[in-house]
Amino acid sequence: MLLSRILNMRLITHNMLTSHVKGVTNGYPLIIEATEVEEKEVDFNPEFISRMMSRIEWPALVKAMEWIGKKDCLPEEPIENCEKDNDFLQKAHHALMEIEVITGSLKCPESGRKFPISNGIPNMLLNEDEV
């Protein structure tokens, strides 16, 4: 059975998202300032997580976990052949798919611009002078 979830920003999204403010050259990773975080159980799809491993910026995921106060849930570095290691994939799954930021903001590391998150949805709209 598929578990249903209300869409909130998960860390997989955070891992892929960058700041696109005009003039910013290194807008990654966005700094998470969370005031409300939730955990939800999501079906584990090892094949999907395994496919994502080459796309995931691991240090950013470790940082993200640290920012929301769950520092010790992840190994500092991905282990060798992590794509095939079920234990490892399960941990990655938990961090990427089961932790949601409901309220807070994402701060551009270069410009300091804050993108607010409310109702689980990050607001990435730019002002006229930021495009």
Place this chain on the structure above:
Amino acid sequence: MTSKRRPEHQAPPEIFYNEEEAMKYTTNSRMIEIQSEMSERAIELLNLPEGTPCLILDVGCGSGLSGECLTEHGHEWFGMDISAAMLNVAREREIDGDVVLADAGQGVSFRPGTFDGVISISALQWLCNADKKYHKPQKRLYTFFSTLYASMKNGSRAVFQIYPENPQQLELITTQSVRAGFGGGVVVDYPNSTKAKKIFLCLFCGNQTPTLPQGLGTGESSQHVKYTQERSQNSFHKRQSIKKSRDWIAEKKERRKRQGKSVRPNTKYTGRKRKTHF
């Protein structure tokens, strides 16, 4: 849309798609059906590897009807939309994707090589309008396409179902997509039916073996693409049957079968007009 003015002429998208309009995406069954049908077709045109869970971007994801189709196919997806009201409907629908409030014309702010594919249903034509004094459609389209290109995996596709107002608008869109590095072409379903006719812009990212019209891979780089208004012989499928006709139903059943869904067997009654009962 014959008697009514085009939505893009009425208000900017974040205003037009207000709560009232957004509600239609949960209550108007005809609208839901059309949106889902077009989403299915767009996913088919994406030509994703069979049975592999992919990460897809849905541009103008709105209420999440198109996203639901992606979920049904076993994919994960991110959505972006400029209307908070539409995203709120998506929230209420308990959808399985992550969404961001964002304006496609300001660019796609996802890291390079993130997506295995991109779909967009009835959204892109909105970028052809200048809704703010400082909006330049050409520039907004280019910003969108170039950042989208970067966010896609080499070899992946982006499929846009669009309602261009006129041929010039279609050209404006395709020109900017080519400038951004995309190859590809336009696929028209049911070109001879005013009602069922649907236009899909299919874009290829990176150097790919062409499956769509001339141009791609014919010695020149993939940036040199001829866009054709009609579907050419090389396009993936030839579907020209009139909607709701016997052939159309048979094709649809065939497609659903391929997707592993259950369908009723064809009989001599298939596609026949039914008597109206009271």
